[in-house]
Amino acid sequence: MPSQRIEQPDDLSGEDRELEAALSGLRPAASQVDALACAFDAGQTRAARALRFWRGASGLLAAMLAVAIVLPVPPARRASSSSVAERPSGSNAPAELAAYYAIRDDVMNRGPDALPAALGHVSNSLDVRGR
Amino acid sequence: MIDSRLVSGFFDAHAAALVLYARQFLPEKVTAQDVVHDVFVRLIALDRAPDDPAAWLFRAVRNAAISEARSTWRRRRREAHVRDQRAGWFQPQPGDLIDAADAQEALQALDPPLREAVALRLWAQMGFQQIADVTGTSVSTAHDRYRSALSAIRRMLEVKRCRANESNNPMT
Numbered sequence: 157m158p159s160q161r162i163e164q165p166d167d168l169s170g171e172d173r174e175l176e177a178a179l180s181g182l183r184p185a186a187s188q189v190d191a192l193a194c195a196f197d198a199g200q201t202r203a204a205r206a207l208r209f210w211r212g213a214s215g216l217l218a219a220m221l222a223v224a225i226v227l228p229v230p231p232a233r234r235a236s237s238s239s240v241a242e243r244p245s246g247s248n249a250p251a252e253l254a255a256y257y258a259i260r261d262d263v264m265n266r267g268p269d270a271l272p273a274a275l276g277h278v279s280n281s282l283d284v285r286g287r
Numbered sequence: 288m289i290d291s292r293l294v295s296g297f298f299d300a301h302a303a304a305l306v307l308y309a310r311q312f313l314p315e316k317v318t319a320q321d322v323v324h325d326v327f328v329r330l331i332a333l334d335r336a337p338d339d340p341a342a343w344l345f346r347a348v349r350n351a352a353i354s355e356a357r358s359t360w361r362r363r364r365r366e367a368h369v370r371d372q373r374a375g376w377f378q379p380q381p382g383d384l385i386d387a388a389d390a391q392e393a394l395q396a397l398d399p400p401l402r403e404a405v406a407l408r409l410w411a412q413m414g415f416q417q418i419a420d421v422t423g424t425s426v427s428t429a430h431d432r433y434r435s436a437l438s439a440i441r442r443m444l445e446v447k448r449c450r451a452n453e454s455n456n457p458m459t
Contacts, residue, residue, distance in 0.1 A: 172437040178384035179440070180409040182377040184307040185316075189323050191298045195291065197324070198331035202288065 289336050297340050298327065304410045305348050307376055311402050312352035316374040322351045345411055345421045349403075385444075393443040401436035408433050 168176065262270035302323060309319035326347045330340075337343035376394070377387035394402050403422060407413045413421070418429040 168434065168437065171441055172434070175385075175437055175441050175444075176409065179390060179405070181382070181384050182387055182390055182410075183380060184303040184410050185375055185378045187302040187306040187320065187323065189298075189302050189306065189320050189327065191295060191302075191327070194298075194324055194327040195294070195331055198288065198328045201328060202332055 288331055289333055291331075293336055294327070294331050297330065297344065301341060301344055301411070302327075304406075304412075305344060307410050308345060308403075308406050309348050309352045310376060311399060311406050312349070312356045318355060319352065322355055323348055326351055339417070339420075341411065341413070342417050342420050345407065345413070349421060389444060389447060390440075393440045393447075396443060397436055397439055401432050401439065404429055404432040405436045405440070 259270070259272065305323045305326070306316070306319050309322045310316065313319045313322065326344060329347065330337075330344065375387060376391045379387040394405065397405070400422070404418055407418045407421060408415075415426045415429045415433070418424075418433070419426045422429065424432075
């Protein structure tokens, strides 16, 4: 900046221009502000900011961990859908479907032996209950 | 953080003028230096250099100095006068065309806005557009203030010179 030439206002009188030149020749007193001290303080401030961030982050994680440990684990939810289809309620199911459900229930209760005779050969080859 | 060589350049170019500018708001030199120090600390901590570093520095010093002046106004009012006498604003040199103490006295007698315009213009080497940006006024206002300040300083110095002549030659 000091090397830049500043524009001159046109409406200054000759006396004001002389005064301007005289004043601008005065040198400001030495600043005694230490550049190294500024740099050191800036580094310290930046480091302190980073330290605050990590302290906050670790505190938050610790709090979350504590909550996770202290809070009781909720019981496992039962599966919403059974692997075995529900038998439709009411009597409006088709007759074939009703027969199927009847056979299925029998097989589930008594094993493959409950299968009708026409399907008996299947029961001989299957040993689903390890018998 | 900004490149240290860049900051060093800003420091060499502006530190003394910034302290002088801060002293337009803060009579105590030490406080003015603290304000400039803090502003440089903030500058170094920036991720990238401002577009107009000089304007940024002077605006930041202005804001910080005004804030500081408000917070410690009562205390400083008691102490300012005494401390003012100790530390001059300028460094007197043999080739000076004007007496540094007279100039300081005249400047101190000005209204703060006028004084501020002179300080930015003459010792921060700012154009009127930059002065307007820093002080938050229009260019014409900055210009008027500067012109009024020069006229006022000239009148004060003439009065002082006349009084000095009268005291040196009481019979004339």
